[in-house]
Structures are given as C-alpha cells and as structure tokens.
Amino acid sequence: MRVTSxxxxxxxxxxxEAAGALFRSHGIDAVGVDAIMHQAGLTHGxxxxxxxxxxxxxxxxxxxxxxxxxxxxxxxxQDADQATALERIVDSYLDPAHVAAAERGxxxxxxxxxxxxxxxxxxxxTDSIRRMTDALARCLPGRRRQRAxxxxxAMVGAVVLARLSDNPALAAEFLGAARKAAGLR
Amino acid sequence: MRVTSxxxxxxxxxxxEAAGALFRSHGIDAVGVDAIMHQAGLTHGxxxxxxxxxxxxxxxxxxxxxxxxxxxxxxxxQDADQATALERIVDSYLDPAHVAAAERGxxxxxxxxxxxxxxxxxxxxTDSIRRMTDALARCLPGRRRQRAxxxxxAMVGAVVLARLSDNPALAAEFLGAARKAAGLR
DNA sequence: CCGGTAGCATGACGATCGTCATATGATAGT
DNA sequence: ACTATCATATGACGATCGTCATGCTACCGG
Numbered sequence: 001m002r003v004t005s006x007x008x009x010x011x012x013x014x015x016x017e018a019a020g021a022l023f024r025s026h027g028i029d030a031v032g033v034d035a036i037m038h039q040a041g042l043t044h045g046x047x048x049x050x051x052x053x054x055x056x057x058x059x060x061x062x063x064x065x066x067x068x069x070x071x072x073x074x075x076x077x078q079d080a081d082q083a084t085a086l087e088r089i090v091d092s093y094l095d096p097a098h099v100a101a102a103e104r105g106x107x108x109x110x111x112x113x114x115x116x117x118x119x120x121x122x123x124x125x126t127d128s129i130r131r132m133t134d135a136l137a138r139c140l141p142g143r144r145r146q147r148a149x150x151x152x153x154a155m156v157g158a159v160v161l162a163r164l165s166d167n168p169a170l171a172a173e174f175l176g177a178a179r180k181a182a183g184l185r
Numbered sequence: 186m187r188v189t190s191x192x193x194x195x196x197x198x199x200x201x202e203a204a205g206a207l208f209r210s211h212g213i214d215a216v217g218v219d220a221i222m223h224q225a226g227l228t229h230g231x232x233x234x235x236x237x238x239x240x241x242x243x244x245x246x247x248x249x250x251x252x253x254x255x256x257x258x259x260x261x262x263q264d265a266d267q268a269t270a271l272e273r274i275v276d277s278y279l280d281p282a283h284v285a286a287a288e289r290g291x292x293x294x295x296x297x298x299x300x301x302x303x304x305x306x307x308x309x310x311t312d313s314i315r316r317m318t319d320a321l322a323r324c325l326p327g328r329r330r331q332r333a334x335x336x337x338x339a340m341v342g343a344v345v346l347a348r349l350s351d352n353p354a355l356a357a358e359f360l361g362a363a364r365k366a367a368g369l370r
Numbered sequence: 371c372c373g374g375t376a377g378c379a380t381g382a383c384g385a386t387c388g389t390c391a392t393a394t395g396a397t398a399g400t
Numbered sequence: 401a402c403t404a405t406c407a408t409a410t411g412a413c414g415a416t417c418g419t420c421a422t423g424c425t426a427c428c429g430g
Contacts, residue, residue, distance in 0.1 A: 008377070027299055029214035032417060045420080046378045054418065102301075108345070113295050114212055116287075116348035126351040149362035150339055157342030158334075160293070163301035166311040177334035181366060193407065217387060230390080231408045239388065 012050050014040040019061050024110040025103040028058055055120065062115050063124035065107050070131035077135040086139035090182045093155050094175040099162045109159040140183060151182035197235050199225040204246045209295040210288040213243055240305065247300050248309035250292050255316035262320040271324035275367045278340050279360040284347045294344040325368060336367035 018039035022031040033054055034044035051057040077085045092098065093106065102110050108129075115121050129152075137148035158178035162171035203224035207216040218239055219229035236242040262270045277283065278291065287295050293314075300306050314337075322333035343363030347356035 011377080025302075027212070027214060027302060029212060033419085034417090042377095043379050044418095045380065045422095048419065049377070108349070110298050112345040112349060113298060116345070117210075117212060122349060122351045125349055126355065129346060129349060130355070145358075146362045146365060149343075149359050150366035153342035153346055153359055153363045154335055154339040154366065155342065156345055157338035157340065160297040160301070160341055160345070161314060161338055164293070164297060164307060164310055164314065166307045170311065170315070173330075174334050174338055177331045178338045180331060181335035181339065196407080218389085219387090228409050229388095230392095230410065233389065234407070 008050075011040070011042070015042070015047070015050055015057075016061055016064060019057055020065050020107075021103045023058070023061065024105060024107065028111065028114050055118070058118065059121045059124070062107055062111065062121050063128070066125055066128035067131075069106055070128040070135070073132050073135035077138040082139045082141070086136075086182070087184060089136065089139065090151070090155065090179060090184055094158060094179050094182075096162075096172065096175065099159055099171060099175070102163065106156075106159070108156045109163070112156065112160075147183065154178040154181045193235075196225070196227070200227075200232070200235055200242070201246055201249060204242055205250050205292075206288045208243070208246060209290060209292065213296065213299050240303070243303065244306045244309070247292055247296065247306050248313070251310055251313035254291055255313040255320070258317050258320035262323040267324045267326070271321075271368060274321065274324065275336070275340065275364060275369055279343060279364050279367075281347075281357065281360065284344055284356060284360070287348065291341075291344070293341050294348070297341065297345075332368065339363040339366040 015036060019031070019036045022036055022039055032044075033047050036057075037044045037047055051060070073089055076088050079085070080088065098105050107115070115125060133145070133148045133152055136151055137144040140147045140151070155178055158174040162174045165171040165174065200221060204216070204221045207221055207224055218232050221242075222229045222232055236245070258274055261273050264270070265273065283290050292300070300310060318330070318333045318337055321336055322329040325332045325336070340363055343359040347359045350356040350359065
C-alpha cells in the first residue's frame with residue numbers, strides 16, 4: 001500500500017502542476033477538466049478520484065502556488081543580506097522572462113482578479129500575501145512595512161501592464177520604473 | 186430611418202454597458218451572450234445583429250472603457266493645476282469604493298490579465314495606457330515619465346491586492362502605501 | 371499462483387456555450 | 401391605409417462544460 005499511495009500522491013501532484021500552468025496561460029474558466037487531465041497524461045474521468053470539484057482544485061492550486069512563492073521570498077530574505085536579497089527578489093520578478101513566461105509566473109499577476117472573485121480561495125491567498133510583504137519588508141530600510149506594500153503593488157502592477165503593452169519598449173519601461181520604485185537604482 | 190438608427194445605436198450602447206459591468210463582475214469567460222443580452226433587456230438571439238462575435242464585443246468593450254478612463258484623466262490633468270489634478274486622479278483610483286465596486290472599476294484591475302491573453306484587444310489597450318501615463322506625467326514634477334509609470338503600476342497593483350485581501354485593514358494599507366508611492370503625502 | 375483492491379479509463383448525463391436561420395412585430399414612407 | 405423594412409424574438413444546431421457511475425487492469429498480500 002505504501003508504493004501505491006506514493007503513486008497516487010505523485011499523480012495528484014502532476015494534476016496540480018498541469019492545472020497551474022494551464023490556468024495561468026489561458027485563465028481559469030477557459031480551461032476544462034479534460035484539458036487539465038490530458039496535460040497530466042490522464043483522461044478526464046479520473047479527476048474526481050483526486051478532487052471533489054474543479055473549484056476545490058482551483059483553491060488548492062492557487063494556495064499552493066502562492067505559498068511556494070512566499071516561501072521562496074522568505075528563504076531569500078533570511079539567507080542574504082538586505083541589499084542583495086531585495087535585488088534578487090525584485091529583479092527576478094521584474095524580469096522580462098517573467099513577463100513572457102506567464103504559465104510559470106506569479107499567480108498574483110496572471111490570476112489576481114480572477115482569484116479575487118472566488119471567495120473560497122481568498123483566505124489562503126491573503127496569508128501568502130502577508131508572508132510576501134513581510135519578506136520584502138525585511139529587505140528594506142526606513143519605513144519598511146509601507147515601502148514593502150508599495151513595492152509589491154508596483155511589482156504586480158508593472159508585470160500586468162507589461163503583459164498588456166503591445167510595445168516591448170513600453171513594457172520594459174514599466175519594469176524599470178517599478179524596479180526603481182521598489183528601492184533599486 | 187434617422188429615428189430607427191438612433192434606436193439601434195442606443196440599444197448597442199446598452200449591450201456594451203451591460204457587457205462591461207458583467208465582464209468586470211464575473212470575468213469574461215464566465216459571462217455568456219445570453220446573460221449580457223438579458224442584462225440589456227433583450228434576448229440572446231439578437232446579439233449577432235450588433236456584433237460579429239463575442240470576441241468582437243470583448244475587444245470593443247475593453248477599448249471603449251479604457252479610452253473613456255484615459256479621456257477622464259486627460260481632462261483632469263489639463264483643467265486643474267498639477268497638485269490637485271494628481272490628487273483627484275490618484276485618490277479616486279485608490280478609493281475603497283473603487284475596490285468595492287469592481288463592476289464599475291478600471292478594467293486594468295478587473296480584467297488586466299484576461300485582456301493580456303487576447304491579442305486582438307491589445308493594440309487599443311496599449312494606446313489608452315499611453316494616454317493615462319502621459320496624463321499622470323503632466324501632474325508630476327522631476328523625472329515625470331518614470332514617476333508616472335511607477336505610479337500607474339502601484340495603483341493597478343494596489344487595487345488588485347486590495348481586492349485579494351480578506352482583511353479590510355490590509356486592503357486599506359495597500360491603498361495608502363500606493364497613494365504615498367504616487368507622490369501624495 | 372490467486373484474489374482483492376487501488377488507480378485510472380470509458381462512456382454517458384444534463385446543462386450551457388457561441389452561433390445562426392428564421393419568424394414576428396412595430397414603424398416609416400408613400 | 402399599405403407595405404416594405406428594420407429591430408428584436410424564437411428556437412434550434414453542434415460543441416463543450418462539470419460531474420459521475422461503472423468497467424478494466426495491474427499490482428499487492430497471502
């Protein structure tokens with residue numbers, strides 16, 4: 001039973017990963033259960049052996065993805081000194097590669113408004129947002145908390161606006177301006 | 186023919202308005218053509234006398250709504266002096282009432298990521314974003330353009346994060362931090 | 371080697387989607 | 401007053417959605 005249980009947990013992880021990528025690429029409502037299962041290498045019917053509903057999957061995917069991002073920022077903010085930690089977090093977020101690879105990008109920028117409309121998910125999401133702002137604050141001088149909230153806002157907004165911009169130069173300008181606003185020169 | 190043509194244009198406007206509110210409330214893919222027509226006081230079949238497809242409606246709704254927002258910012262930035270114009274634009278955007286009334290809110294915050302996935306809409310959207318940043322820049326001192334890009338990023342991000350926050354106090358903190366980042370004290 | 375169970379596949383259900391062909395009804399010009 | 405036309409309604413189409421009942425297959429414990 002040990003082996004089979006591991007197998008099931010691994011398959012479950014594949015479904016979560018597939019759903020995360022597809023949701024970020026096309027939006028939550030644009031992706032059906034069959035597309036998710038197919039991307040995970042399975043067929044659609046078995047889905048309900050793993051999740052009670054599509055909504056339950058959505059809640060778990062968003063919570064897990066944001067918790068992972070929060071953990072990464074916490075780790076960076078504790079391992080490195082303030083200046084380099086800030087640089088690593090902000091620069092990887094405001095990287096044109098992040099803008100281009102939405103399917104692996106931060107869910108705040110790919111699914112933020114969609115998640116805001118789903119009340120069941122918002123508790124866990126708020127928790128991760130708190131952890132991210134706290135990690136950012138640890139990297140900042142002065143009025144840390146206010147600066148951290150402003151920095152996260154600018155980072156999320158800049159990535160959204162960069163993805164909306166038809167013109168690559170304008171997109172790069174948003175990223176650069178947010179970088180400066182987050183405390184980097 | 187004059188009167189009937191006016192009537193048709195007015196009905197068309199009602200459809201656009203209904204679609205705008207429903208898209209912002211529930212997301213583009215979550216709203217069907219029949220829900221839009223019903224909200225406009227009509228039945229679903231007549232839709233295709235006004236728009237070639239749902240996608241065409243989406244493109245027109247997003248372009249029109251953002252163009253109207255851009256025009257409002259331009260008007261404010263020209264009518265008032267720098268300081269009060271900035272205050273009027275930023276404070277109305279970072280108002281808790283804006284966060285609460287998503288169905289009438291700025292589409293950058295309600296549909297930003299969803300519009301970014303629809304290539305047909307992005308040209309007109311980029312144009313409105315340019316007009317908004319230019320209007321903001323007119324209200325700012327110093328390195329105007331960079332400050333305007335950072336301010337718009339922070340404003341969009343703060344409203345998204347405030348809508349995601351389960352806790353009203355945290356939501357208010359995001360709005361306040363972005364207000365400060367936009368140059369208000 | 372055998373039986374049972376866990377993991378997944380097959381196939382079907384009602385509902386809803388975007389789209390369109392066609393019918394109805396009111397209005398406007400003659 | 402008649403009729404042509406335009407704005408909207410009705411109803412249907414194939415496709416796809418989320419969900420579930422059921423069937424197959426392969427591995428595990430004995």
